Structure formats: C-alpha cells, structure tokens
Amino acid sequence: MSIYLVDNSQMTKRTANTPYHHGHLRPALLTAAFALLDRSGLESVTIRAVARDIGVAHSAPANHFKDRKALLTAMATAVFADLGGAVAAELAPNSSTSKPKDRRGRIGVFAETLITFGLSHPHRYRLLWRRDCLDDTDVGLQNGMDRIYDALLLELGARDTGRSEETDAIALWSMLHGYISMRLDGNLIAKTDRVSGVARRKAIVDVLFDGIGDAP
Numbered sequence: 001m002s003i004y005l006v007d008n009s010q011m012t013k014r015t016a017n018t019p020y021h022h023g024h025l026r027p028a029l030l031t032a033a034f035a036l037l038d039r040s041g042l043e044s045v046t047i048r049a050v051a052r053d054i055g056v057a058h059s060a061p062a063n064h065f066k067d068r069k070a071l072l073t074a075m076a077t078a079v080f081a082d083l084g085g086a087v088a089a090e091l092a093p094n095s096s097t098s099k100p101k102d103r104r105g106r107i108g109v110f111a112e113t114l115i116t117f118g119l120s121h122p123h124r125y126r127l128l129w130r131r132d133c134l135d136d137t138d139v140g141l142q143n144g145m146d147r148i149y150d151a152l153l154l155e156l157g158a159r160d161t162g163r164s165e166e167t168d169a170i171a172l173w174s175m176l177h178g179y180i181s182m183r184l185d186g187n188l189i190a191k192t193d194r195v196s197g198v199a200r201r202k203a204i205v206d207v208l209f210d211g212i213g214d215a216p
Contacts, residue, residue, distance in 0.1 A: 026064040028054050033075055037123045042130065047071060072127065073135045079124045080144025087113050087151050104209055106155050111176055111205045118180035125180065149173075172208060179204060 032053045036044045047068055051058045065071040090113045091106060100106055118125040127133070134141060149169065156165040156172075179201065182188040193203040 025056070025060065029061050029064060029071070030074060030078065033071060034078075034124075037075065037127065038121070041123050042072075042127055042133070045072065045075075069133060069135055072130075072133045073138050073141055075124075076127050076130075076134050077138065077140045077144050079121075079128055080141070080148065082124075083114070083117050083128075084144060084147040084151070086117055087148060091151070091155070103155065103157065107152075107172070107209075108202065108205050110152060110155055111172065112202065114176050115180055115201050119183055122184045126184070129177075172205075175204060175208060 029050050033045050033050045036049060036053065045068075047061050047065065048058045050071070051061055061071070065074065087110060090109050100109065136142075152169050152173065153165050156168050159165070161168075179188065183190075188200075191200045192198060193200060196203060196206075198206070
C-alpha cells in the first residue's frame with residue numbers, strides 16, 4: 001500500500017515553527033495533498049493550501065513542485081502506482097488467495113480490482129482522468145498508465161478475432177470507467193442482476209464476453 005494512503009483523522013497539522021528537513025519536505029507535501037484530496041476533492045488541492053497544512057511558507061513547495069500541475073501530476077503518478085500494484089497483486093500467481101487461471105476469470109479479477117479501487121478512492125480515481133490538470137509529457141505518469149494498460153493487454157492476449165487486442169482493451173476499459181463514473185456520480189447504485197443473481201459489477205463483464213446477442 002502506498003504511504004500516501006493516509007488516515008485523515010490521524011493527519012496532524014504542523015505549525016509554522018515546526019522545522020522540516022529539505023529531504024523530507026516532498027513526501028510531507030504529497031501526504032498533505034492526498035489528505036486534502038480525499039477530504040475535499042480536487043479543487044481543494046493547491047500549493048498554498050498544502051503548504052499551510054504542514055506549516056511551511058507557501059513558497060517552500062516550489063523547490064519540489066513548480067506549480068499546481070506538477071503537484072497533481074506527481075499525485076496521479078502515485079495513484080497509478082497504487083492501482084498498478086493492486087492489479088499486479090491480485091493477478092500474481094503466488095497470491096495468497098485462489099485466483100482463476102482462465103482468461104475470462106483473470107479479466108474478471110482485473111475488472112473487479114479497478115472497480116473496487118475507483119469506488120474506494122473516488123477523488124483519487126477522478127484525478128487520473130483530469131487531463132487538463134496533468135502533464136501528459138511526464139515520463140513517470142506515462143509509465144504508470146502503461147503499466148496498467150499493458151497488464152490488461154497481456155491478459156487479453158493476441159487472438160484471431162478479426163480485431164486487435166487494443167480494441168478489446170478499450171472496450172473493456174470504457175465500460176468499466178463508465179460504470180465507475182456513474183456509481184461515483186450517483187447515477188447507478190450497487191445491484192444484482194435479477195435473472196442470474198450475479199452482482200451487476202461482475203455481470204457487466206459477462207455481457208462483454210457473451211455479447212448482447214441479436215435475439216428480438
């Protein structure tokens with residue numbers, strides 16, 4: 001688990017007289033920024049607010065983050081690392097729990113991991129897709145995104161379906177992202193399929209595998 005998954009109730013505000021060693025300021029800034037994000041959402045995260053919460057001058061973060069976009073990019077990079085780590089752990093062959101070995105089951109695990117993360121950390125999940133707030137040229141950010149996307153491509157694998165695995169990956173990711181976003185926005189609630197009894201969040205993955213069908 002990331003060191004930035006903090007318990008906000010245990011977050012202690014420091015006073016301006018509390019000394020910070022320059023080598024420890026960057027992680028302190030990120031921890032404070034995530035506390036703000038989790039508590040009040042993306043718009044609350046500013047350089048000035050983060051500096052105030054840990055008791056340093058508002059100019060101090062400039063040595064580590066030149067502006068708000070740099071700070072948010074570092075945060076998104078950390079979130080992608082958390083999500084990528086969660087995916088890798090759930091799909092690891094030596095996982096402590098029994099994991100499905102078939103392709104369909106493993107993609108179901110991938111989907112469930114993404115949904116669980118998004119619903120558990122709504123503000124962090126939303127940050128990942130705020131392209132207007134992030135530096136798309138940042139190598140760390142790109143690597144974090146690619147780690148998760150490449151893991152999905154690996155699970156999908158190359159098959160003779162008449163389309164590329166990238167198309168399959170985009171279809172699955174788009175469906176999962178849409179479901180998570182609609183849950184976070186309150187447009188959907190947790191339900192089960194009334195016919196199969198399967199949780200809706202799992203049943204939608206079955207739809208993608210089985211197809212809607214062409215029966216009238």
